[in-house]
Amino acid sequence: MICSVGLAKSQTNDSKLKVVVKELGDQMERLVVSKDLDAIVEMYGDDAQYLPDASGIYSGKEEIRKYWKQTFTMDIIGFEMETLSVGGDKKRIHETGLGMSTIKYNDQKVEFKFKFVNVWERQKDGSYKLIIDIYNRDAPTE
Amino acid sequence: MKKTCLLLSVITTLLTACTQSPDQVSQQEANEIILNIHKIYEKAVPEKDLSVIMTLYEEDATYLPFQHVILKGKDEISKAWERTFTYPVVSFDLEVVSVSVHGDLIHEIGRTHSIFDFNGEKIPGEFKYLNVWRRQPNGEYKIHMATYNAWLDPADEG
Numbered sequence: 001m002i003c004s005v006g007l008a009k010s011q012t013n014d015s016k017l018k019v020v021v022k023e024l025g026d027q028m029e030r031l032v033v034s035k036d037l038d039a040i041v042e043m044y045g046d047d048a049q050y051l052p053d054a055s056g057i058y059s060g061k062e063e064i065r066k067y068w069k070q071t072f073t074m075d076i077i078g079f080e081m082e083t084l085s086v087g088g089d090k091k092r093i094h095e096t097g098l099g100m101s102t103i104k105y106n107d108q109k110v111e112f113k114f115k116f117v118n119v120w121e122r123q124k125d126g127s128y129k130l131i132i133d134i135y136n137r138d139a140p141t142e
Numbered sequence: 143m144k145k146t147c148l149l150l151s152v153i154t155t156l157l158t159a160c161t162q163s164p165d166q167v168s169q170q171e172a173n174e175i176i177l178n179i180h181k182i183y184e185k186a187v188p189e190k191d192l193s194v195i196m197t198l199y200e201e202d203a204t205y206l207p208f209q210h211v212i213l214k215g216k217d218e219i220s221k222a223w224e225r226t227f228t229y230p231v232v233s234f235d236l237e238v239v240s241v242s243v244h245g246d247l248i249h250e251i252g253r254t255h256s257i258f259d260f261n262g263e264k265i266p267g268e269f270k271y272l273n274v275w276r277r278q279p280n281g282e283y284k285i286h287m288a289t290y291n292a293w294l295d296p297a298d299e300g
Contacts, residue, residue, distance in 0.1 A: 049239075049240065051251065051270050051272065051291065052291075053291040053292055054291070055293075055296060057239055057251065058296075067296075084212065087286075088247075091244070092245075092247075094274065094287065096206065115206050115289075116206075117272060117287065117289050132249060132251070132272060134272045134289055136206065136207075136289060136291035136292075137208065138209070138210075139209060
């Protein structure tokens, strides 16, 4: 009974963590569509690692900035993220989810479905920053 | 009063035991753990030894394979590996990029270097991955979450 109290407490923690990553995800959506390069880079920790699909491993803010700068040369008209699961604790949150980015290319809308793992780390000021960000293509639509 | 204090002390101890994380391994220990696991992994993949591969996963592990839906649990993950084994992989090497420790978790980022043999023609396959290893009650580490995607040298990108 005492351990089940502990388990119920962890379920409450997961709910709280979900609220945290929802806000972070909403922020990321806004920043990608508005192409706010400085603000996007600030969402990452100093030693963050970004592993975008079909590319290399980008370590640290300067490298991550270069990658996002290149990404923002595309005509991004939509970017959505949906959290599917969270785990971990207040210090480090693991998030898995699905996403969709929409770009305009030659007057056509091109959608890219992806799934991701984000690892968020709590900073001294209580904010969270991405320390690991990796995504890959979701299953093709049949 | 004494009995109440004793009872409170016992309850506090039990609650702490239920919620406390095990001691964290050192960075060096984590590096060794990962390298030892790699030896198993690098042998099992080209041998297509599914049973050994699956011992590396937690029961309710999460796996996010390339161009596939998110998979949860060993049953679904083993089916994904069976599909992977339909490819003629003849060599599989893991290169660690970083290992970091947080409580009972180890985050491992790295690259895989595979060789596929398509009718005598050797084709390389390069990927990069994130493995999240979690310490089990018996002290072993198993994959709690894993994902990977395609590696393309940034110098080769347009």
